[in-house]
Amino acid sequence: MIGHGRAGGAATILNAVANWKGSAFGIGLMTYGQVELDRTGTIKGDVPGVDTRLIETCVAMVLERLGYDYGAVVRTRSEIPVASGLKSSSTAANAVILATLDSLHEEMDPIEAAKIGVAAARKAGVTITGALDDALASMLGGVVVTDNKEMLLLKREEMDTPVLLLSPERRLFSQETSVSRSRLISPVADVVYDLAMRGDYARAMTINGLAYCAALGLSAEPVLLALEAGAKGASLSGTGPSYAAIIEASRIEALEEAWRPLGGKVIRTYSNNSGASKGEGT
Numbered sequence: 001m002i003g004h005g006r007a008g009g010a011a012t013i014l015n016a017v018a019n020w021k022g023s024a025f026g027i028g029l030m031t032y033g034q035v036e037l038d039r040t041g042t043i044k045g046d047v048p049g050v051d052t053r054l055i056e057t058c059v060a061m062v063l064e065r066l067g068y069d070y071g072a073v074v075r076t077r078s079e080i081p082v083a084s085g086l087k088s089s090s091t092a093a094n095a096v097i098l099a100t101l102d103s104l105h106e107e108m109d110p111i112e113a114a115k116i117g118v119a120a121a122r123k124a125g126v127t128i129t130g131a132l133d134d135a136l137a138s139m140l141g142g143v144v145v146t147d148n149k150e151m152l153l154l155k156r157e158e159m160d161t162p163v164l165l166l167s168p169e170r171r172l173f174s175q176e177t178s179v180s181r182s183r184l185i186s187p188v189a190d191v192v193y194d195l196a197m198r199g200d201y202a203r204a205m206t207i208n209g210l211a212y213c214a215a216l217g218l219s220a221e222p223v224l225l226a227l228e229a230g231a232k233g234a235s236l237s238g239t240g241p242s243y244a245a246i247i248e249a250s251r252i253e254a255l256e257e258a259w260r261p262l263g264g265k266v267i268r269t270y271s272n273n274s275g276a277s278k279g280e281g282t
Contacts, residue, residue: 001037001070003103006030007094007276009080010087010137011163011244012237013145013205014196015212017182018189020149022133023196023204025159026141026272027244029086031078033095035059035103040071047076054089055096057120062100062108065116072100081167081265085238089126090134093117094276102278110275111153114139118151128179134238141275145196155197158273159246161232164255166222166243168264182239185211202233202246209235209243216240222259229255246271 009029016022033055043059045052055074063070074096080088097113114135121127121135133146136153145155188211195204206223213220213236222243226234230251237244247255252268259266 001103003035003037003099003101003278005033005095005098005100005102005276005278007033007091007098007138008141008272008274009091010134011165012085012208012235013143013201014133014189014192014208015182015236015238016129016131016133016146016148017179017239018186018215019193020129020147021145021189021193022129022131022148023143023145023193023201024087024133024137025143025201026137026275027086027163027165028269028272029079029267031076031080031088031091031095033092033099034075035096035099036073036075037070037103038072041069042071043074044072045074047074050076050082054120054124054126055092057124058093058096058117059100061116061120062097066104066106068104072103074099081242084167085236085240085242086165086167086244087131087134087138087238089121090117090131091138093120094135094139098276098278110139111136115151139276141273142271143201145193157199159201159271160273161246161271162249162252163269163271164226164231164245164247164252164259165237165267165269166259166262166264167267168241168262181215182212185215205233205235205244205246212236212239222262225258225262226255229258231255
């Protein structure tokens with residue numbers, strides 16, 4: 001009884017730490033999950049060098065929700081750098097939740113499935129707000145706006161744009177973020193939320209990026225370089241350290257040249273509207 005799932009990463013429009021409202025959009029980098037059920041009664045993650053508590057918790061919660069008592073071996077393979085702000089945790093959770101459903105030949109509403117991942121992330125201590133925005137952008141694709149406190153999807157629509165990512169070498173885990181400093185910019189986050197609800201995602205993400213860079217002591221230079229190169233919008237993704245820009249195809253090379261001297265990895269991708277799916281092999 002082996003199941004497979006895949007889910008895309010996401011990039012930030014509005015980080016939810018300041019005021020619990022969040023917005024993110026799906027991107028083309030994928031995480032693949034495999035769940036092999038057994039009768040051991042033990043759920044074990046098999047991903048060398050990675051903390052597997054989150055994916056183990058996801059599988060356990062799906063099995064409990066549906067009334068099964070299997071054990072499992074859980075594996076993931078990802079194109080997304082860990083602890084980079086590109087939603088590696090939410091994406092891994094979605095991929096293994098769908099893989100578990102696939103192994104059981106069960107169906108579940110995708111929003112409810114994503115909420116299991118949010119609950120598992122809180123239980124595993126890898127999130128501050130629950131990251132419903134990240135989870136739903138990964139699960140549903142497109143752009144989402146959410147209320148992470150009330151666990152509500154407020155808006156979802158498609159976005160079609162090239163995306164350029166700057167992923168520095170360093171890792172920055174969500175639990176290391178200064179919540180108190182992030183809450184200081186809640187008036188700015190309220191403005192960003194209003195822009196996102198109106199569909200002005202480019203301006204929303206740029207204001208979000210500049211505000212969170214200031215609050216968290218991270219460089220705003222990648223955001224400014226992106227704007228200088230002609231990006232429509234650019235932001236710190238999540239709590240960093242990665243940055244994301246939405247940009248016309250004709251401007252990508254100029255931004256790559258501007259970002260490359262900063263170090264790390266520059267990644268070309270595209271917005272993803274198709275969402276997560278079951279049955280894809282790892």
